[in-house]
Amino acid sequence: MSLNLGTILQASAATRPDHPALRVSGDAVSYAALDRAARGIATGLRERGIEPGDRVALMVPNVPQFTMAYFGILYAGAAVVPLNVLLVAGEVAYHIEDSEAKLLIAHPLFADAARAGAEAAGVPVIWADGSEAPALDSLAGCAPLDAPHPTSADDTAVILYTSGTTGKPKGAELTHSNLLLNCAQVFPRLIPLGPDDVALATLPLFHSFGQTAVQNAMIAAGGTCVLLPRFTAQDAFDLIEAHQVTYFAGVPTMYFALLHHEGGEQYKLPSLKYAVTGGAAMPVEVMKAFERRYPVQILEGYGLSETSPVASFNTMDRPRKVGSIGYPVWGVEMAILDDDDRPVADGDPGEICIRGHNIMRGYWRNPDATAETIKNGWFHSGDIGVRDEDGCYSIVDRKKDMIIRGGYNVFPREVEEVLYGHPAISEAAVIGIPDERLGEEVKAVVALAPGQQATSEEIVAYSKEHLAAYKYPRHVEFIDTLPKGPTGKILKRELR
């Protein structure tokens, strides 16, 4: 009854050993080579004292060593703790200590934070390229592990840290079953990926979206990932053309960047068959403009680290609803519940709640946080959404981002959609600021597109024209660029 998520690599390596699994900067890593490296790393980890059930932290950008180490850790029966490569030393130490990881595999590009963090946490570092010892290469060269460790389906495969709504980051424990079903059952029913498909892997693999929807989905399909560690529109265009990429998964800001890239209209991207987005709200105007220019339909989906992550998606076999997050995926249920976990009527806003095979085991060693989040059988997303009469879901806003102005609920996303419709605005975020009289007041923080001009008064007037009186922003602040997280999600925390 054993199940190891590494099965997806093992199976593709068995059927098409010579097919490229990964490509980066002109080099290709075949399935056989990737599997061989992972088996060596598994043996090397064992020799360094890693036992099944232990945790190993991984702080590596989108390079082949990420995938090699990821599957090496899984093959060894240990759990992967992927870290954002931009963490500072204190954060690295926190994640290692909280997860009780026994080892950090880090990339020398982030050597300072990795070294200091690991030292503070008292664990050794393995370096992901050959420039420093001990190197991952020397582990990869160990005798290959005979077979992936027979972990049980309910054992933890990956602990994904997520900031959640409050407090310190918490580790969402995802099982082998959670992750395998998300990449190998859910995903192929949305996008029929096969061995001939080529993905541009530029979403960070340490994050749930890139990990499941790109890396793991492609490996399960036996296709090829073209790795782009640091997204730029120019590199993305070049790689899509050079490798005839068929599948692009990106956060909305990536689509926006491609759309607004100078000279971007010269690329035709005829190879693109599938495009998906998620991780943040996709402005409808961006989606429409992208689709007018390039021959692909963007499917928007929804999920969280705690849901492995894919929970709902627009699908190719039903009319896409622009601006929606689609329908619950295979084997997953969603509901819009009120504060007492009772379903609300279709069309009414409430909390998006999820249940099914994709729900995490819980937060790592945090039963209180788990009990707050998984209640009455439902995972509570913290997002406010609505369901329409066809069973299609839309996000209204993050529960925590909702502004209460004079007793009225204002959902920033609605206001942002209006702002994105203004020709001069390239990025917009709407937040609540304290107001003595109203409790909160609505404020817009915007960046203008290159060469564009607008005054605060103009933007307020424009918003007033499109929004109810209690909703439109009374304050506008201009900044050059909005602060973003690793997936391009705008960090409202930092704006407040």
Place this chain on the structure above:
Amino acid sequence: MSLNLGTILQASAATRPDHPALRVSGDAVSYAALDRAARGIATGLRERGIEPGDRVALMVPNVPQFTMAYFGILYAGAAVVPLNVLLVAGEVAYHIEDSEAKLLIAHPLFADAARAGAEAAGVPVIWADGSEAPALDSLAGCAPLDAPHPTSADDTAVILYTSGTTGKPKGAELTHSNLLLNCAQVFPRLIPLGPDDVALATLPLFHSFGQTAVQNAMIAAGGTCVLLPRFTAQDAFDLIEAHQVTYFAGVPTMYFALLHHEGGEQYKLPSLKYAVTGGAAMPVEVMKAFERRYPVQILEGYGLSETSPVASFNTMDRPRKVGSIGYPVWGVEMAILDDDDRPVADGDPGEICIRGHNIMRGYWRNPDATAETIKNGWFHSGDIGVRDEDGCYSIVDRKKDMIIRGGYNVFPREVEEVLYGHPAISEAAVIGIPDERLGEEVKAVVALAPGQQATSEEIVAYSKEHLAAYKYPRHVEFIDTLPKGPTGKILKRELR
């Protein structure tokens, strides 16, 4: 992290509620109706004291009530114990007692054995049609269970009793993960079943082959099963034509019966896209003759109740090797091991051993039998096979069926293949009989095709021409028809 095999039904009911899931004698049961009935049965079972983790025995032929009850039991979080409908009262009692089932759901067609067996075991019976009370219908009408019980992926979903090599039948405990991956990951990679496919479900659903490769694979695909409770060639032809069946799964004797049915050559079966076989060795001559007549390629596979069951298969994307059982399926490893569990050279015979996500949790409350069978990480099949240089496997014979004649190993299957090549022979089984001088001697038991004649001497002479001196049968017995198990497998036990 919950996973319930019932997810396959729940998901298909969510996406295509009105599509027919089951058809029998002109009636159709939609996915919504099947899901509704299963949810009602789950509630009804709860009301009768069935708790998650309990066992419920199911003695029902291929009628919609089998599938309704199967998923009702799963939805309730209990484990299904399917029973062969031909069991006699004492056997029914043994299975109920051994599995500690709390309840028997039985079909009135088998009322005598079911009633007496349940009474001896001291458990109540629910009757699968409305002719006797309490009826399954009354459970199906209960308020629908809100959601499948959140069983864990490693919980036991089904206990399949298997006679094994010796002693009383043992219950192979298959988990939700085992069975879900076999029908929803393994099977679609062999045969791309979809919602437009229609299967003829005439393999018994209480047996692993029909349960996974027909019922569960079709429900996961959202397609339609046409149920035929008792196989006859005439009914099979009629239903394939009437329902435009695209997928036929049968044991070799079914193909044989179709091939030798009077008037069978009049059917063209143009709708058939996929045909698979397993459960017993497929005589090469039968396969070739079938394919000469009908426009479909037969893919032969291999598995056991203990392996969920599919372990290896010929696939559509590699050259089929006639007479082989193909390649290990997705995520499953096979090896040919000697008595010390060391791999033998390609081409040498040894025991077929299997590991991966499809291996049972163990034999129900029988750790000794489990430890004898799952050793050094490998499930030991008891079958002797060889692997060729391409990694393709063939069965030589059942380990226990092997005849040792004067120190030489004789594999009955090889002798049977020769006998099937004789124009007068329609069925053949080769067994060992005690011999004072040689230890064992080779004996053939054969049935002649209608209108054919042959003498014992002719058959011995024919065999001698095609086989080494130590292999050909010295004794030939003629019988009208060979004894067969529920899937059509010839029961050599009974011949000995």
